[in-house]
C-alpha cells in the first residue's frame with residue numbers, strides 16, 4: 662500500500678454525499694477543495710463517481726497519471742496545487758463509458774485510495790455518486806473516513822432522499838460533519854434574492870442530522886461555464902469561503 666490508513670499521511674478523509682443526483686455534490690466538493698487550498702491547506706480530491714466522473718473536467722486536469730518513484734500512482738495536480746484522481750484520467754476519450762458492475766467500482770475506489778501516492782494531505786475529499794449503493798458503501802466501509810458532508814438542495818424530494826443517505830451513514834457508524842444547502846437562492850445584480858427551488862430547508866436538514874449547516878450556497882450561472890472549461894479554480898464567492906471556514910472549524914471541534 663502506497664498510503665495506508667495507519668500512517669495517516671492524510672489527516673482527514675472526508676466523504677461528500679447526497680441521496681439525490683444533480684444537487685451539486687461534485688461542484689461543492691470541487692469548490693470546497695479550492696477554498697481550502699486558498700487557505701494554504703494540502704488538499705486532494707478522489708473522484709469516487711467511477712461511472713460518471715466530473716472532477717477532472719472541472720479542474721481541467723488532462724493526461725494520464727504516471728507511476729510515482731515509490732511504485733504508486735502519481736495523482737494529477739491542478740493549476741492551484743490540488744491533487745486529483747478520477748476514472749476519466751484512464752479513459753482514451755472523456756466520453757468513453759465505464760460499464761462496470763458494483764464489485765469493479767468498489768475495487769477502483771479502494772485502489773484510488775490505497776495505490777495512489779497522495780503524499781501528505783490535510784484533507785482528502787471523496788466525491789461520491791448519489792444514492793446508497795456500492796460506491797458510498799465501499800467508501801464508508803473500506804476507507805478510513807473521518808467524516809461525511811451531506812449536500813442537498815431546497816426541494817422537499819431532495820430532502821426525503823437525502824434522509825436515506827443520512828440513515829446509511831448512521832447505520833455504518835459514520836460521523837456527519839455538517840450539511841450544505843446548494844442552489845438555495847439566486848441573487849440578481851441589484852441584490853434581490855429569489856428562492857427558485859423553494860424555501861430553504863436548511864433548518865430541517867440540521868435537525869435531521871444533528872449536524873451544523875456549513876453552507877447556504879447560491880445558484881450562479883457563471884459556474885457552469887467555468888466548470889465546463891476546466892477553470893473552477895478561477896471562481897471566487899464569499900459563500901464558499903464561509904463554507905470552507907465553517908468546515909475547518911467544525912472539524913476542529915469534532916476532533
Ligand SMILES: Nc1ncnc2c1ncn2[C@@H]1O[C@H](COP(=O)(O)OP(=O)(O)OP(=O)(O)O)[C@@H](O)[C@H]1O
Pocket residue numbers: 679681682683684685686687688689710713715789790791843844878879880881882883884885888
Ligand atoms: N450552485 C450552483 N450554481 C450553478 N450551477 C450549479 C450549482 N451547483 C451545481 N451546479 C451545476 O449543476 C450541475 C450538476 O452539478 P453536479 O454535477 O455537481 O451535481 P452532482 O450532485 O454531483 O451530480 P451527480 O448526480 O452526477 O452526482 C452541474 O452542471 C453544475 O455545474
